[in-house]
Amino acid sequence: MPELPEVETTLRGIAPHITDRTILECVFRTEKLRWPLDTDLCYLLPGEKISRVERRAKYLLLFCGHGTLILHLGMSGSLRIVSADTTEQKHDHVDLIFTDGQCLRLTDPRKFGAFLYTDADPYTHKLLLHLGPEPLTDDFTGDYLYSVSRGKKQSIKQFIMDQKVVVGVGNIYASEALFSSGIRPDRAAGRVSLKRLRSLVVAIKAILQKAILAGGTTIHDFNQADGKPGYFTQQLQVYGRSGDRCVICGETILSQKLGQRSTFYCPQCQS
Structure with missing residues (x-):
């Protein structure tokens, strides 16, 4: 998508x-x-x-x-x-x-x-009215994410993919940002510290900006307006790499289902 x-x-x-x-x-x-x-x-x-x-x-x-x-x-x-x-x-x-x-x-x-x-x-419009903040704006901060995540038992990956929490952090980019910030995707959102959420927000912003510069990510269907594929696929570190070695520690990348979506992570680098 x-x-x-x-x-x-x-x-x-x-x-x-x-x-x-x-x-x-x-x-x-x-x-x-x-x-x-x-x-x-x-x-x-x-x-x-x-x-x-x-x-x-x-x-x-x-x-x-x-x-x-x-x-x-x-x-x-x-x-x-x-x-x-x-x-x-x-x-x-x-x-x-x-x-x-x-x-x-x-x-x-x-x-x-x-x-x-x-x-x-x-x-x-009803489709836009209740959406969360844009991730690349100053409205999206670690402090904001901390305030809205307290008491939430939902996994942090599903939480940041909720469009009412923050828009545009899809499955691929959520996996990549959680790896970059060292957070296990299945950790309860309410149990992630303010310090780690600040790190996660920095990672989300950086990865989305890199993906935009690369023209997006082509996994199946996406192509740019000129018909060319998105090239961020070449920079993916965990998404779609189940069974491969982690680029950081060499541990095997694992996958699991969270909210019916495939999730990829390193059991050594993410906790």
Whole structure:
């Protein structure tokens, strides 16, 4: 699933091509993704100009003249900039065609993504309203994480993957950050000290920033807006490396299931 670095990479890829561009046509090739597509948008959007593009958690916000498009890539979706005359493929479900001949194309094989519109403040939309802080902002600190984790018996890995606690720390990046900060993923969140949580926050920020610079992580489906894979895969230290030797101590990397998700850790380096 595309996580925060992949969505941020997508934003940086598409924004220069669609900002200050006027929509000529909106094309739907399916009736629904995760939710039904609003066919009225095919009449409302032409003539609208994209004034800016922002990201909130894993949602992309395309601000138009009279409202905002809210896009989500789901489990396997992607956005690409192509020429408007590029032949569509099987899973190309939505096109935003601009007057300059470029097209923003949403591809979503599993149809778990979203293409929504609101004429209200998008940050008050029900999908965004109760999200936690952005991990790369000053609002996300070890002290904050300590205050919201007290008394929590949930594993620290599941806790930092809760979008109401902090957004965008997906399965891959949670495993990597916990390894970097030396914390076992199955340790109860409420039993992790303030000092260690401060270290964890530093690790989360550093790993997400590295992943963004590398263009995200390609495990199965993700590719960047230009079609290239994300290269952070080459920097992974524990994720997907069960049975391999730890790069720090040489111990065997183990895996277990936490919340139905595969978790990878070093039993020697993490406690």
